[in-house]
Amino acid sequence: MDNSEDEMEEDENEWRTSFVDSPPLSPARASVSGSSLNWTSGPAPAHRVILHFDLDCFYAQVEMIRNPALRQVPLGIQQKYIIVTCNYVAREQGVTKLMSVTAAKEKCPQLVLVKGEDLTHYREMSYKMTELLMSYCPLVERLGFDENFMDITSMVERRLAQTSETERISFRGHVYNHPNADVEASDHPRLALGSQIAAELREVTYSKLGLTGCAGIATSKLLAKLVSGAFKPNQQTSLLPENISDIMGCLSSIRKVPGVGHQTAKRLKGLGVVSVTDLQLFPLNDLIGEFGAPCAQRLKNLSLGVDDSPVTPTGAPQSLSDEDSFKKIASTKEVLEKIQELLGSLVERMHKDGRQPQTFRLTIRKHSATNKWFNRESRQCPIPNHIGQKVSSGCCDEAVVQLVPMAMKLFHKMVESSAAFHLNLINVCFSNLQTRGAAASGKGSITSFFTHSTSPGKTQISSQSQDDFFQAGGNLSVDHQFITKDPSQKTEVMKSSFSPGQALHGFKRKQSSVVAVKEPPPQKLCCSTLRSNCAVTNSMMTQRLPPNVDPEVFRLLPEEIQKELLSTADKNYPTNTSASSVTAAEVPHSTDNMTSLSFTVTQNVKDTKDTVDKFDPSDSPTTMNHKSPAGQSLLPGENVMEEERLSLPLSSDCEFPGNVDPKVFSELPVDVQRELMAEWKQQKPLLKTPLIRKGGKSTMTKDKKVAGKSSQTNNLFKYFKPS
DNA sequence: AAGTTGTAAT
DNA sequence: ATTACAA
Numbered sequence: 038m039d040n041s042e043d044e045m046e047e048d049e050n051e052w053r054t055s056f057v058d059s060p061p062l063s064p065a066r067a068s069v070s071g072s073s074l075n076w077t078s079g080p081a082p083a084h085r086v087i088l089h090f091d092l093d094c095f096y097a098q099v100e101m102i103r104n105p106a107l108r109q110v111p112l113g114i115q116q117k118y119i120i121v122t123c124n125y126v127a128r129e130q131g132v133t134k135l136m137s138v139t140a141a142k143e144k145c146p147q148l149v150l151v152k153g154e155d156l157t158h159y160r161e162m163s164y165k166m167t168e169l170l171m172s173y174c175p176l177v178e179r180l181g182f183d184e185n186f187m188d189i190t191s192m193v194e195r196r197l198a199q200t201s202e203t204e205r206i207s208f209r210g211h212v213y214n215h216p217n218a219d220v221e222a223s224d225h226p227r228l229a230l231g232s233q234i235a236a237e238l239r240e241v242t243y244s245k246l247g248l249t250g251c252a253g254i255a256t257s258k259l260l261a262k263l264v265s266g267a268f269k270p271n272q273q274t275s276l277l278p279e280n281i282s283d284i285m286g287c288l289s290s291i292r293k294v295p296g297v298g299h300q301t302a303k304r305l306k307g308l309g310v311v312s313v314t315d316l317q318l319f320p321l322n323d324l325i326g327e328f329g330a331p332c333a334q335r336l337k338n339l340s341l342g343v344d345d346s347p348v349t350p351t352g353a354p355q356s357l358s359d360e361d362s363f364k365k366i367a368s369t370k371e372v373l374e375k376i377q378e379l380l381g382s383l384v385e386r387m388h389k390d391g392r393q394p395q396t397f398r399l400t401i402r403k404h405s406a407t408n409k410w411f412n413r414e415s416r417q418c419p420i421p422n423h424i425g426q427k428v429s430s431g432c433c434d435e436a437v438v439q440l441v442p443m444a445m446k447l448f449h450k451m452v453e454s455s456a457a458f459h460l461n462l463i464n465v466c467f468s469n470l471q472t473r474g475a476a477a478s479g480k481g482s483i484t485s486f487f488t489h490s491t492s493p494g495k496t497q498i499s500s501q502s503q504d505d506f507f508q509a510g511g512n513l514s515v516d517h518q519f520i521t522k523d524p525s526q527k528t529e530v531m532k533s534s535f536s537p538g539q540a541l542h543g544f545k546r547k548q549s550s551v552v553a554v555k556e557p558p559p560q561k562l563c564c565s566t567l568r569s570n571c572a573v574t575n576s577m578m579t580q581r582l583p584p585n586v587d588p589e590v591f592r593l594l595p596e597e598i599q600k601e602l603l604s605t606a607d608k609n610y611p612t613n614t615s616a617s618s619v620t621a622a623e624v625p626h627s628t629d630n631m632t633s634l635s636f637t638v639t640q641n642v643k644d645t646k647d648t649v650d651k652f653d654p655s656d657s658p659t660t661m662n663h664k665s666p667a668g669q670s671l672l673p674g675e676n677v678m679e680e681e682r683l684s685l686p687l688s689s690d691c692e693f694p695g696n697v698d699p700k701v702f703s704e705l706p707v708d709v710q711r712e713l714m715a716e717w718k719q720q721k722p723l724l725k726t727p728l729i730r731k732g733g734k735s736t737m738t739k740d741k742k743v744a745g746k747s748s749q750t751n752n753l754f755k756y757f758k759p760s
Numbered sequence: 761a762a763g764t765t766g767t768a769a770t
Numbered sequence: 771a772t773t774a775c776a777a
Contacts, residue, residue, distance in 0.1 A: 091777095095777090121777095180776065180777065181776060181777030182777065183777065184776090184777070295775095295776080296775080296776090297775090298774060298775045298776075299774080299775085300773085300774060300775085301774080301775085398771090411773085411774090413772085413773090414771090414772080415771065415772075416771080417771075
């Protein structure tokens, strides 16, 4: 324990070096371009402030938003025979994650199950979360569907600079190992400000998306992640440097250290290393012998709570895959059918993404008595251009037809189909995703965004740019001037990746955030509050509300849900005014993925289905009434919405140029909307360089970004039956 | 471990 | 192409 001082010392140094060193690696190219940026010339932050966000029982939350009646019952999300997650009502009754369905039903006979094999809704909500965070600060890294890291160092520094000496800073939420709030926040002003930002972001995700979650605030990804789970659910915790050794020491085994998986743990065990302290004290040289220098050093550092890995913006996914597991597939015919089915939905998803896949991979899992888990084999091959084009251009059926034989070839490379075989799983995957489209390079105005929807291939906002977009001070316009292309870069062409109607996951917003905002935010009172730039005004939305929707109810919904409803209203509403809020039906199958996304309850719940049905949809007004999480009730956020409503011109006030899709328009950040409309009024385009850039770490390898977001069909309207 | 994705390193 | 790791 007397080496804890040393650890911290070391950590401090790590921060320094990492701050100096690492930015040039990833986001830094972006910064190179703006060599004159004030933030680069300003004092370098002493250390980073990293947030880790972790949404509460994510799949269950999404289902509870889709059907609020589920909020009051024990709910489990079922994939095959497993409860992958469950809500807190179920947890109180002893249900846990990854419990078998039978065990869960024993523990909790009234458990309501929702099938969760189709990840569409989860994926969509997940990207909304990431996008929302990105609208405040571009340095967001996803970890799975329900976690995000964020490097808010520059945001914190800015707030710190704005904070007067005499102002008293305090922590929000918990502080690890300081149960009585006996913390002198002024000793840790950056972390304290980080905790405030975290709290505001959690409020915003609740008000806009209806999602609750935990946050950890610390000086590295490792620590932020470790501390975020200290208080659950829906709470946040900060970790002070003097408590690093506490939190590391508390871990029951090295397996708890993020980055130490099953295999690593086994090898460590072979060396007699089982606890975190074992690893801390284990001779580095011996460790190197087993793992090699880089890995060994990293492991040792992790055990000491040292992690200088940067938050690497994730962007659009690098691969899309679809898979299914099953008891047994033993004939070529079944294989073919399964592959066909999987490809059907994968190709459709790929098409919506808009990029063109260049590599196809087939993965299988063979049944085997021993080592039942982790025997996946795969084969991959290039996709001929003409087939890839069919995928991205939407000739899905034709594409599938041509892909199936390719897949079967790969299959035969792995399985002697003359002999008997027994498969447990099949996975199909597109990777090497290429941004499609010819370019339209220097579209000066972002209006081009609508016409041929520029996709920010590797576009990366310079990291500092619009974080704190709405911070007070009103010096906002400053940032944007810097968003110029790096002349030294090849400044690749902005590629168009999707057509206006297309729905993609996405990061449209990324590029729009690059737009300059001429006027400072209307109010000063937003000083300490976060404001999102992606709002659609309430009034704008209510105008377009279908007649059977109670505006009152509608207004109470999270903003994103409202948008989603609106975006699908035209399609769904007229035909689909349907009735019951809960349909008890078996999820048909994956072909149904894209078409009917209606909520379903599985058969095994027939017994409890009545319980659910009892909840009249007309309850939704109350259930959906999001009050702020911790009962903090009316917060800055409310004012913000008010402000935005007041300050944003309504869509009806302004004629769109013919080539502009109002739907797309409505999804833009308010500021961009405002600006566009100003532009249209004056008919004089402002000069906005779309900015491309990239260069990230591995110059070439990553082609991130792209995509817009998907507004899937969905049946949320059924919760708004006119009462 | 179970299930369905995704990334990174080898 | 495969393994490891993560949620």
